[in-house]
Amino acid sequence: MIHRYLLLATFTFILAAIAVFLVISWHLDTPMQVGEDEFVFTVPSGSSLTLLSLSLADKGMLKWPDVLILWSRMTGQSTIKAGEYKLQPGDTPRELLNMLTEGRVVQHQITFPEGLRFAEWLHLLNQQPGLVKLLPGLSGDEVIKTLSLEIEHPEGWFFPDTYSYSYGDSDRDILSQAHQRMQAVLAEEWQQRTSDLPFNSPYEALILASIVEKETGVTSERGEIAGVFVRRLKRGMKLQTDPTIIYGLGDDYQGYIKRRHLQKATPYNTYIIDGLPPTPIAMPGRGAIHAVLNPQEGDSLFFVAKGDGSHYFSASYEEHLKAVQKFQLQRRSDYRSTPR
Known part of the structure; x- marks a missing residue:
């Protein structure tokens, strides 16, 4: 009799437990x-x-x-x-x-397009929601010190890409990740470079890559634009590229280059200085870095913007002048020729 009651009690307990489990599961689901x-x-x-x-x-x-x-x-x-x-x-x-x-x-994301300047990176970071802001108001040198980076100038040293972050991450965390990425990409591309290049260090390649990044409107032309600049460097010709003028002008640039700007002595005026400017002028992507370390072969030394994002390339100055006249007449208002 007692055994029967124990079985009944056990069965009842099991049924009750199952019922409780089902109720809990129903509430949970x-x-x-x-x-x-x-x-x-x-x-x-x-x-x-x-x-x-x-x-x-x-x-x-x-x-x-x-x-x-x-x-x-x-x-x-x-x-x-x-x-x-x-x-x-x-x-x-x-x-x-x-x-x-x-x-x-x-997970939040922030995207840095290729070709942005360091100041533009800081602006994007400051506008990003959900990110702890530790860098607003700091100069470039102060940012370098805060990040404990072994570089002299921040421009060019952060890889343009899309970065993910979560609650509690800071703008400093994003920059540290981007710097490590740029170091890795530059080292990898440097190891795979072609021979007979006019660079004494990966940093010099980074400088030219930033110029190529700013000059390129059509991705397929990167290698050819890089080839023009590499050949000019090897021949001792001035680079004469407008993006360096613009960078050197800083806040004085108002949307167009005047003749006096070409004559203004700045470390970035490649119409005056020989060789490369002292630092990059933007953040280049892998494509631009690869292009300057593996430039397209050819004999072109000049190019002029055609107005549709592409360029006309010339091997001689005479041919270049004809191209300049042609495209200048077609779009006089926004004409630009680089190099001259």
Whole structure:
């Protein structure tokens, strides 16, 4: 008789446990009341699941916070990770718990196009949401010191790409990652360079790559533009390239180059100085770096913009002058010739 009661009690307990499990599972797998739009929230360091659950319940999103808290203790998921999280319509309490314990935080992205200057990078970083700002107001030298970089000038030393970051990351973290990436890319391309190049160091190649980046409007012309500049350097010809003029003018540049600008003595006036300017003038991408280290062979020494992003290349100065006259007449208002 006693044995029968024990069996009945055990069976009843098992049924009750199954019922409780099913009820808990139903609560855990019922979509939360997130609404039609996603809900982004931040979990500070040291936060507890209990307080977070009650907060979401106060907002009407989590109907049974006690169930979630109980389940987290039963499964050993009571510890949640700090960060920024996103709830989507249809997400369940179970998915929320897994998200919090696994640290599946929101990933933001910032994209730096090829050819931007360092000042433009700082501006983009300062405008980026969700990023801790540590660099606003710092000069280039101060940024270098803050990042503990072994360089003299920041221009050119950060690789243009798309970078991901999450809650708590800083603008300094992004720049450190971009600098390491540029070092790696430059070293890799330098190892694969062709022979007989007019560069004494990878840094000199980086300088010319930044010029090629600024001069290139059509990607397929990178190698040919690089070839022009490499041949001019090897022959001792001045580079005579407008982007260096613009960089040297700084804030004095108002959208167009005047004749007096070509005569203004700056370290970046390649109409006056011999060889390369002292630093890069922008952040070049891998394509430009590869182009200057593997320039297209040929005999062209000049090129003129045709007005559609492409260029007309010439081997002789006489041919170049004819091309200049042709394209100058076609679009006198925005005419540009580089090199001269």
